[in-house]
Amino acid sequence: MDLAMQVEEQLVNAPPDSGLRRRTTWKYLRRNPKLVVGALMFLGLLAFSFLGPLFVNTDEAAPMSAMPVTAPSREYPFGTDDQGRNLLAVAVVGLPLTLQVGLIAGVVAILIGTILGLTAGYLGGWVDLLIRGICDILLTVPGLVVLITVAASIKGSISVQTMGLVVAALAWMWPARTIRSQVLSLRERAYIQMAKLSGMRTPEIIFREIMPNLLPFLAASFVGSVSAAILASIGLEALGLGPQSEPTLGMTIYWSITYNAVIRGLWWWIVMPIALIIILFLSLFLMSAGLDEIANPRLRKADA
Amino acid sequence: MEGRDVSQPIPSSQPGSGANLLEMRNVSQIFGNPDKGGTIALNDMSFAIPEDKPIFTSLVGESGSGKTTFARLLLGFQNPTRGEVLYRGKNIASLNGADSRAFRHDVQAVFQDPFEVYNPFYRIDHLLEVPIRKFKLARSKAHARTMMEEALVAVGLDPRVTLGRYPHQLSGGQRQRITVARALLLKPKVIIADEPVSMVDASLRASILGTLRDLHDSYGISFLYITHDLTTAYQVSDDILVLYKGNVVESGDVVPVIKDPQHPYTRLLVSSIPWPDPSMRWGDETPPDPATFSMPPILNRREPPSEAAPPS
């Protein structure tokens, strides 16, 4: 295409969801440090979880596996806690458990949210009214309170997977609303009308024409759901409502508080989970901000 | 305003003779409550495209005239508040499978915005592939590819530099020509062209309009050319309907309506055309009183046979 026309078009009237985004997306990733840094951090944490067992014996995440209350040393780089857990092993075991909760919740929430959002947005009418009604009612429910109540009333302790599902049940509304409003804006586009004129039926239009244009929003929603889920689960665990037998990051915080780690000067016990959580959230936040920039070109710094 | 009948624009056919391919019968489109300030987009409109004789009719009007609603109703994108839209005699809202597919194939459109008609996620091939696939126009993938290439060549494009590209990699004129190529591929019976050249550079307009006229002349495709540009309507079509606020105020052969407008609204439109001649500037007559626009319409104006010369 003529370079002259290209520049003029970019200047004067590049539509928001233009294909400009697709071509420049790859080049743009190089100029989108947030997404790249966030993704690298997250991959680093994943690597830590998967490669960790090669360097430390994961059995030592159980109580009574090491000399209790030792500060970080060569033998125990993260130190040990009151019960004799090797905190490095705890990190290696706990991080994936935390991620698991987040992923289950994130995936389930996105699946439910997307399907309902697409349906409500495209079909409109009473279907939309129904879905939106349920959505709005559930949004007013204070999620954390419900979670606490549910967790507290389950006999025995709640498993990681159950926690994930409970969180998902309360997290699908946000993706549903976002996806719905995106679909509403895309529904009247001329290319959808063209698809109809070309003989496409509604389900095919939804999945082949609308969905692909929603991918950045889906990705951003996904990261958002995962973050919320992880935060909720850590919150529950830190209150002591998590799975008592699993050394998750939240439980570690709980134990460290319960056993007065700070007062006793056992700084390494509380620093380990908090540091990991900070890195995790930072990575999720950066990825989310980076994805938001892709989804919404107006957020990008002005380039030609 | 009472309803009126805009009978077929072809002088020779009588109302009711022969079947109509696509027809609007006493259609009104009303938003909200008409007694309480609701909008009447179209008022008791009737229009027919006959099966046997292809037409090339312009629908001219400004924004708010109802021309977009007109198009959407014929394409089946919305249902009329009153009246019916019929395909081969059957209401399009209740067509069965086979008829529905036939309707979809036979009634196509070319839209105004050469960018918006493309799904930015896909290459431009998608616009051509989908209808080939859905209407089973090709025997094989290779055949489909050949069809696409031939259609592109027919509109003056080189398939080697257009196929495989993304929409933003092509100019507005190229994109619009591809939508015309798509229409060529489908060979429908009716094409609703909604401002097909208003977002295209002036130098290309003639070419695209010429292609549309060729489609009509060579393949017998009926056209409804919707525009606010009277000059191109004059150039390319045989008949014209002038819409004002949901009603037809003047209709008939394009030459008498534009050269010698009778209705005050048509006169206003014609006098507002920016004439490409510096010695013929707009005058400073007082603007007409809009109340005069509700005078009865002047329909079915015909040229005297000796002056009827189709575009060469």
Add this chain to the structure above:
Amino acid sequence: MSAPTGTATATEPTSRRLVHRVVSDEPMLTVEDLRVQFPTDRGDFNAVNGVSFTLNRGERFGLVGESGSGKSTTALAIMRMIKPPGRIISGRILLHRDGGTVDMATLSDEQMREMRLSAVSMIPQGSMNSLNPVRRVRDHFEDSILAHNEKATKGEIAERMKELLTMVGLPLSAGKLYPHELSGGMKQRVCIALSITLAPSVIIADEPTSALDVVVQRRVMETLGHVQDLIGASVLFVGHDMGLLAQFVDRVGVMYRGKLVEVDTIQNIFAAPRHPYTQMLISSLPTLTERGAFRKARSASDAATAANIAASTPGTSS
């Protein structure tokens, strides 16, 4: 392009007429060798590549071209509103005022801010949609006036707004409306009124009627011309519709790929265009003289013509 002949004289409404405007040949704005550059993935690109022209006092100068010609970029450059990383890399933009000549290309940001609206104002493309939707019309006037004169009183602002609304043919009651309560034509007339708030010497109108219906378009163009005559300003009219230019401007500059390929009076451009590109533009205009004339115009945009144009326009960046 001669007047239509033969039958059907009813379309030459007796109200159309030849207008002789008296235009001085005193320069108001001189653009000298302007170049505007944008960095792209494929290297630096000059959207405006050595453009020079003069706008005289009281004159209406049209800058015409198709998409990619650089006409809008030229207008933005004169207003010093090119967004980085695009920038003016060379050239002078001389404004000849009573107190002396100023090269606007060399002004500081603050100095240029003062010039905007008071000396040179712009009605940008799609300006109807750039009215602030949450502020009333009168607030828009207040903002413009206060930005240049903090000491203006409410009474002075109201008085000025009344003057301006009258000039564009809007009722005083329009002041208290919100933009969405106005029709397209009314919004555009508000934009025209805003642009002359401080009685600038130069008004730049960039496709001011592009989204308007033909009847409204005429009214808006007549308003613009009327207002210009009232305040004695010069107008730089950027557009692509040669018909509209024929109705409005005195002289035309034809732009193609960043260069001005022809500058002449509007009458000469139509009667005897010299550059092949101008010839192509003129010949592709649909007329009400002969039907099917678009068929002749089709061959005008053939490859042969394109080659002709390229040959006549040395140094166009491609």
